Amino acid sequence: MSPGLKKLDIRFYDRRNVLQIARELLGKILVTQWDGIHSSGRIVETEAYAGVNDRASHAFGGRRTARSEDLYGAPGTAYVYICYGMHHLFNVITNKKNIPHGILIRALEPLEGVDHMLHRTGKTVADYTLTKGPGNLARALGMTKLHSGANLISEEIFIVDDGLRYPKDQIAMTSRIGVESAREDAELPYRFIVKGSPYVSSRKS
DNA sequence: ATGCCGATGTCCT
């Protein structure tokens, strides 16, 4: 890795405040590399899922199933699950093992490997939909549920800090997408976006 | 610009 780039380590993920970590992930670079294929993008949208008391979380009420087992994993684990039967959604696990805090990565600005992203998604044009939305970005980076449980300190999937910091007024905190059924937790401001990025997903689609 | 729909793995009733 080039000087000036710092891979996030266990200390970044092993913290209690999942909202703060979700906010700090904005601007970080998500990298996948295997089989000689390297691809990366800058994170511009995240959503925190705050454990057993969060009605929108797969772990609400302590629910624990085969699918969600990796949500209970060690800090710095990948949790990838299939949503609506076809989309693979990538989450970063934080806090201690068995405390099911997860952060859904919802949008990236592509950096490296755009040609590989196009090939993986079957798209012909690198428009904003390439890495806009959690299903799209996971597909572009080649992540599937086979990567669930992967260690984010590994060489295959990891997150890098290149020093970029967004000014406070460029970050917004909003309610999460697609969690209307989470009743009183549906409106919690657990979504973080980089204002003005054309890759940030929209509420209506 | 907005809305409806189908695809469909996993979990729940």
Next chain:
DNA sequence: GGACATCGGCATC
């Protein structure tokens, strides 16, 4: 059988 941390296509306004 129904709900769901989604997406793209097509209909309609």
